[in-house]
Amino acid sequence: MIDENVIRDIIFDAVDEINQGLEADERLEKTEEAILYGKGSRIDSLSLVNLIVAVEERLQDKLEVSVNLADERAMSQERSPFKTLGRLKNYTVALIAEILNE
Amino acid sequence: MVITGSSRGIGRHLAERFTDQGFHVYGCSRSGSELTVKDYTHFRLDVTDEEAVRAMLTSVRKREERLDVLINNAGCASMNHALLTPLKTIQRLMDVNYTATFLFSREGVKLMKRDSGRIVNLVSVAVPLKLEGEAAYASSKAAVITLTQILAREFADMNVTVNAIGPTPVDTDLISGVSREKLQKLLDRQAIKRMGRFEDVSNVVDFFIRPESDFITGQVIYLGGV
Numbered sequence: 122m123i124d125e126n127v128i129r130d131i132i133f134d135a136v137d138e139i140n141q142g143l144e145a146d147e148r149l150e151k152t153e154e155a156i157l158y159g160k161g162s163r164i165d166s167l168s169l170v171n172l173i174v175a176v177e178e179r180l181q182d183k184l185e186v187s188v189n190l191a192d193e194r195a196m197s198q199e200r201s202p203f204k205t206l207g208r209l210k211n212y213t214v215a216l217i218a219e220i221l222n223e
Numbered sequence: 224m225v226i227t228g229s230s231r232g233i234g235r236h237l238a239e240r241f242t243d244q245g246f247h248v249y250g251c252s253r254s255g256s257e258l259t260v261k262d263y264t265h266f267r268l269d270v271t272d273e274e275a276v277r278a279m280l281t282s283v284r285k286r287e288e289r290l291d292v293l294i295n296n297a298g299c300a301s302m303n304h305a306l307l308t309p310l311k312t313i314q315r316l317m318d319v320n321y322t323a324t325f326l327f328s329r330e331g332v333k334l335m336k337r338d339s340g341r342i343v344n345l346v347s348v349a350v351p352l353k354l355e356g357e358a359a360y361a362s363s364k365a366a367v368i369t370l371t372q373i374l375a376r377e378f379a380d381m382n383v384t385v386n387a388i389g390p391t392p393v394d395t396d397l398i399s400g401v402s403r404e405k406l407q408k409l410l411d412r413q414a415i416k417r418m419g420r421f422e423d424v425s426n427v428v429d430f431f432i433r434p435e436s437d438f439i440t441g442q443v444i445y446l447g448g449v
Contacts, residue, residue, distance in 0.1 A: 167380045167381070174333045177333075178284070178333075181281055182285075187274065187277055187278065187281065189273075189277075
């Protein structure tokens with residue numbers, strides 16, 4: 122079972138990269154409650170795409186797993202895994218657990 | 224630079240030309256490549272295999288950190304009356320010509336890293352000429368044209384341009400099954416009635432990828448005055 126903290130650190134590291142290109146008032150907070158899109162979000166859709174790409178790259182480099190976070194399941198879930206950083210973390214953990222169990 | 228379908232024909236020519244120009248070219252095809260220049264790396268894969276495409280682009284990222292240019296050249300053709308076109312052929316043409324272009328563009332743009340990039344798609348004069356006998360092929364290329372125009376908008380914020388070139392017939396394996404008479408009829412519909420040359424194609428690619436072309440996106444250039 123993958124350690125949730127490892128995934129959280131990977132996601133926060135990706136947030137650092139995205140924040141580098143953003144103005145101070147647009148930067149994403151490194152908390153699990155940080156909202157990624159919709160009401161209350163500080164980042165635009167392009168930054169969200171960049172964040173997802175940055176997380177996928179780190180999962181590949183650090184854990185050597187090839188994950189497509191924006192897969193059919195993610196896009197069709199009622200509770201979007203991209204709503205907050207916490208949900209993104211939970212979805213990523215679940216996805217990697219599945220891959221490792223295959 | 225990544226060029227798909229680089230073992231033969233136009234793709235092979237582009238791979239040679241751009242390695243000469245100082246690019247490191249990462250090419251791919253289902254078969255191996257006879258190109259042995261230093262700045263060329265070949266991947267054997269099926270361009271419609273999502274995992275294989277992702278693995279190739281991961282290798283490119285690990286070696287180069289970023290990608291400057293993607294040329295979606297891989298393609299296949301089939302000439303048949305619509306009534307004689309099997310389902311498998313229709314699906315294969317859509318997969319290789321359209322789906323693979325989508326996959327490589329989606330994965331390739333991730334490596335372009337927000338600061339700049341160029342995607343060039345290969346389409347065909349079969350679309351504007353509405354060639355009879357090429358319903359499945361031309362339709363798959365029409366899908367690539369629409370894809371080009373929409374990706375141009377979606378990727379604009381990432382400073383990535385997306386354009387397409389539509390060659391006239393060029394003497395490659397792709398048209399080896401077309402009769403001389405049919406080919407002549409096709410050439411007669413062009414403003415300039417001759418076969419295309421590899422250099423005609425690379426000339427347009429040169430134009431799309433040069434730094435000064437960062438305000439050119441969503442465009443399709445057809446050769447021969449079609």
